[in-house]
Amino acid sequence: MIFEEFKHMAMISMEEICREVFMDNPASIKIKKEAVAVKNLVNIFDTALRLSNEKGFQSMSLRDLSRTSGLSMGALYSYFTSKEELLEMIQNQGRRLTRKVLTRQIDVNAEPEEVLRTAIQTHLYLTEIMQKWFYFSYMETKNLDKSQQKKSIESELETEQVFIDILEDGSRKKQFHVKNSVLTASVIKSMLQDWYVKRWKYARREVSVDEYAEFVIDFIESAIKK
Amino acid sequence: MIFEEFKHMAMISMEEICREVFMDNPASIKIKKEAVAVKNLVNIFDTALRLSNEKGFQSMSLRDLSRTSGLSMGALYSYFTSKEELLEMIQNQGRRLTRKVLTRQIDVNAEPEEVLRTAIQTHLYLTEIMQKWFYFSYMETKNLDKSQQKKSIESELETEQVFIDILEDGSRKKQFHVKNSVLTASVIKSMLQDWYVKRWKYARREVSVDEYAEFVIDFIESAIKK
DNA sequence: GTCTATAGTGCGATAGAC
DNA sequence: GTCTATCGCACTATAGAC
Numbered sequence: 001m002i003f004e005e006f007k008h009m010a011m012i013s014m015e016e017i018c019r020e021v022f023m024d025n026p027a028s029i030k031i032k033k034e035a036v037a038v039k040n041l042v043n044i045f046d047t048a049l050r051l052s053n054e055k056g057f058q059s060m061s062l063r064d065l066s067r068t069s070g071l072s073m074g075a076l077y078s079y080f081t082s083k084e085e086l087l088e089m090i091q092n093q094g095r096r097l098t099r100k101v102l103t104r105q106i107d108v109n110a111e112p113e114e115v116l117r118t119a120i121q122t123h124l125y126l127t128e129i130m131q132k133w134f135y136f137s138y139m140e141t142k143n144l145d146k147s148q149q150k151k152s153i154e155s156e157l158e159t160e161q162v163f164i165d166i167l168e169d170g171s172r173k174k175q176f177h178v179k180n181s182v183l184t185a186s187v188i189k190s191m192l193q194d195w196y197v198k199r200w201k202y203a204r205r206e207v208s209v210d211e212y213a214e215f216v217i218d219f220i221e222s223a224i225k226k
Numbered sequence: 227m228i229f230e231e232f233k234h235m236a237m238i239s240m241e242e243i244c245r246e247v248f249m250d251n252p253a254s255i256k257i258k259k260e261a262v263a264v265k266n267l268v269n270i271f272d273t274a275l276r277l278s279n280e281k282g283f284q285s286m287s288l289r290d291l292s293r294t295s296g297l298s299m300g301a302l303y304s305y306f307t308s309k310e311e312l313l314e315m316i317q318n319q320g321r322r323l324t325r326k327v328l329t330r331q332i333d334v335n336a337e338p339e340e341v342l343r344t345a346i347q348t349h350l351y352l353t354e355i356m357q358k359w360f361y362f363s364y365m366e367t368k369n370l371d372k373s374q375q376k377k378s379i380e381s382e383l384e385t386e387q388v389f390i391d392i393l394e395d396g397s398r399k400k401q402f403h404v405k406n407s408v409l410t411a412s413v414i415k416s417m418l419q420d421w422y423v424k425r426w427k428y429a430r431r432e433v434s435v436d437e438y439a440e441f442v443i444d445f446i447e448s449a450i451k452k
Numbered sequence: 453g454t455c456t457a458t459a460g461t462g463c464g465a466t467a468g469a470c
Numbered sequence: 471g472t473c474t475a476t477c478g479c480a481c482t483a484t485a486g487a488c
Contacts, residue, residue: 055368056284058282061481078453082482083482083483139365180441183445187445190416194416198416201412215406219409220449223445223446223448224448288465289462298473299474304472307465308465309464
């Protein structure tokens with residue numbers, strides 16, 4: 001599968017995500033009509049992610065968000081009860097999506113080499129589509145309160161565990177030669193994160209997600225194959 | 227060389243760094259006595275880095291900084307002319323230090339394999355000593371103005387170029403088998419950054435900088451050695 | 453469901469006493 | 471060289487008109 005196929009298949013759209021947020025937050029979102037709410041949520045999240053990723057969530061004032069989105073201050077507060085809650089909504093949604101897509105794509109019965117490839121590729125493709133969300137989550141974790149930070153850390157370790165399991169399975173089946181599966185998973189994750197954190201660098205060098213995926217898979221396999 | 231030796235040799239102390247800052251900013255720092263200025267700068271930077279790395283530079287108010295450092299608002303403004311300038315001072319100093327240490331340690335006449343090892347180790351050791359500074363630079367780049375952001379990007383690409391050069395030299399001398407030196411340097415850098423960005427993770431797992439350095443060097447060599 | 457107007461708070465920055 | 475007091479401003483959040 002190449003990126004264009006994944007994109008079509010995953011059917012991850014801003015609209016679908018916002019519909020989920022709408023249904024999950026009936027207490028905070030005062031608007032009742034789904035069509036209206038989803039339309040405005042798309043606008044709000046899109047604008048908030050853009051502004052936050054430019055200069056940070058704290059630096060983005062709700063006046064900025066109001067001006068840029070075209071919605072009034074009052075209207076904004078119909079979609080969240082505080083600026084902090086807006087932050088949490090974005091974070092929660094990103095986490096839910098990662099877990100869903102990553103576990104759905106991985107076939108645990110396949111050969112370790114194939115599973116590893118799929119996991120890396122899926123992660124890169126997902127973060128390519130949702131770059132804004134992942135960059136935001138990465139950069140704004142420290143602005144969350146303690147309980148939300150804990151969730152964020154758990155989510156990170158959970159993703160890493162997926163790779164640890166694949167590596168250990170491969171070692172058991174004598175297909176990989178992995179000295180330290182925890183550290184190996186850790187550096188794999190750092191390479192995957194680089195794709196969405198340093199997006200500007202790869203854009204400037206005109207490296208496509210498929211080229212990067214191929215390179216990373218090849219690099220890792222060279223390092224761990226018997 | 228192991229970390230403890232490097233630490234002793236590099237002689238990078240908060241005080242030495244603050245002395246440099248003091249001498250480089252005569253226009254902004256109103257205090258004339260070096261001893262007084264350096265003592266307070268150590269306090270200011272130390273506190274600012276701690277608070278910023280906890281919750282972000284923008285979220286840290288100068289009142290926070292004043293309260294935690296024990297200096298009054300008025301006293302703080304004797305050491306910088308605006309909050310933004312404080313941000314720039316920290317960033318500039320971090321960049322200067324990286325360039326200095328990295329180029330000083332690398333012996334271009336050594337064998338590529340040895341040079342690569344030294345570069346990786348030195349980078350990890352330096353970021354271990356200066357973790358707070360590097361984490362800050364990494365996270366707060368987007369809060370800088372455009373001209374400072376440009377410098378930050380240049381600095382990142384400059385460090386990456388060091389690795390590209392080493393890899394290409396190794397390829398030329400038939401010691402490495404590198405398909406794409408730019409992307410290889412890029413993923414090496416992501417592994418090095420992970421050490422100071424995700425410091426909490428390695429601390430929790432009780433991985434020392436020497437263990438991490440050994441693992442990363444070994445991993446990369448496995449991937450690129452003929 | 454969306455708007456404008458505004459209350460109330462805390463910010464960055466400075467002036468002037470010591 | 472450091473402090474306290476304060477200014478003016480921009481912020482988050484809300485109330486009430488439409």
